[in-house]
Amino acid sequence: MTGWVRAEDPSAVGAVRRKAVALAEAAGFDQVLIGQTAVAVSEAVSNLVKHATDGTVIVRPHPEAPATVELITVDRGPGMADVARALRDGYSTSGTLGIGLGAISRIASGYDVHSLPGKGTVLAMHFTAGRAPAPPLRASGLTRPIGDETVCGDGFAIAEAGPATTVLVCDGLGHGHIAAQATQRAVELFLDVRDQEPVDIVRRLHTGMNGTRGGAVAVARVEPGQVHFAGLGNVSGWVAHAEGRQGMVSVPGIAGHQGGRLRQYTYELPGYATVVLHTDGLTDRWDPALLPGLFSRTPAVIAAGLMREAGSRRDDACVVTVRPPQEPTRPAPPAQETGRHGEV
Template identity: 80%
Template sequence: MGQVTSPQAETWVRAEDPSAVGAVRRQAVHLAEQAGFDATLIGQTAVAVSEAVSNLVKHAVEGAVMVRPHPETASTVELISLDRGPGMADIARALRDGYSTSGTLGIGMGAIARIATGYDVHSLPGKGTVLAMHFTAGDAAAPPQRASGVTRPIGDETVCGDAFAISEIGAVTTVMICDGLGHGHIAAQASQRAVELFQQVRDQEPLAILDHLHRGLSGTRGGAVGVARVEPGGVTFAGLGNISGWVAHAEGRQGMVSVPGITGHRGGRLRQFAYEVPAYATVVLHSDGLSARWDPSTMPGLFSRTPAVIAAGLMREAGTQRDDASVVTARPGA
């Protein structure tokens, strides 16, 4: 494994109008065809995606949804949705076929769970819901769900200057996040170049990867970069610039050190640090498009969910509209 996710792979759609249902469904069908789904699975994917987006349009507050190739495998299509209310008090009840209420996103949840190859939900009454579901082609292996991430452009921009990349080799998961300096296409050129450079050396230690990116981004606007190598029991981290790194779990979080500078331009001596990662913890890297003040204790249950739901939940809770934003999450492999 080791597919790299680029910033162009993600487009968030506001679920404020019924037209969002058709737009997201068409994108899901297009991606399913590219992933090699047969006609039956394409149709099932379209039904589940339509149901999920319809729920947002009918019941959610500030709902948003995206559909994309899964960051861990090209044979899988993933949908992630999030909103700020009303939330569900009883997720198990909402997953029963036929259950509905005007006060929750319960309509169709049972059908979604049955059709999807995999799904995960986190919901808090009054706070909102995060849903991640994926569909895998034929006999292809389902994604291991060890790592995920999301990006979101500033304001109404269509291009995000942040990007992330994921590599999984055996029990080792290596993730990279880049916040290109500025916004728009110029920032995206830097972050996309970082993704390409990461591909070349993704099997190396974070310090070596960061050094390779630092030299390779010299002809671009540059940016802030963090690289984490996650394996059973621990994480090795190297960062240059304003990237926040954390080892987080339900009870709290521990910060990881990134040295000051701009990758590709200036910085002090690059350094690598090692931290313990309990089996129940998640490694989180994010750009300054997310406030660093988030607190796991205010999001009960979130850090027991899959990396995709954790990443989207953090984007909803800590993301700002004043900057491009990105967050990537990873757990130790078996």
């Protein structure tokens, strides 16, 4: 099983559960936690099959902590008016996703939910083994290939060090394996130079992708109070919050082939805001004001909600969301890194 799974019939429950168990075993979970993970995943996917409209699900290593297993479910209805009530054990109302959420919230190492009546529900949960460090939940990213393809030409990478989170989004030109190769090259180059300034990272991508199809790239470094941004091509960058959003500026071009003078811009970043980067597989017409409550949730739920609301099935799509750290951070530990070029 690869990438997103449509929760259209009961077979999806077994497929996602088997993938979750395989990831849990690879991450070193003990048998008790493996069993609990299987139960929670089965319950969440079963709810989609039974009650949701256009439900999809993905299970994967967590983008910030590869030894953590993450499950994200997304649907387009019916939604819940009272999420807190739905999280109580035994709560059940026909046509809603309330069944089993109380048990899921107890079993998972962490979870988050956003739901709007008539729009649908996004659920994100993760499972971490024993003494393994929990993900900081400062950044997340999602990709989805065009149509029924299994390989996505868009991708992202996340690097965290102390209070700073640096992210890459790349839209490889075209679709399929050739586009994915360009994006994989961008991820590799990014991870090699992730400590440099965003504009210097983009410059390295531009010179290093010249043997590939090329693509649009953007790099953002999120720190307390500010975000530094550099982009080449049409990857969109935003500072978003419940009341609105501010666009960030990229220069025209194609990384690896052509481009003008690269520039880096710095924007104020309130503690309640979220940095959003996305490829043109998501329309720019999403509006935070029309998604009440979404931008107060965790980065994974925000990313999934935006993918549902703004994503197109007629193009590869990628979205990355980053929250600034909310508390003072101790001196920087060794950098953690994660890169993926599509959920494949």
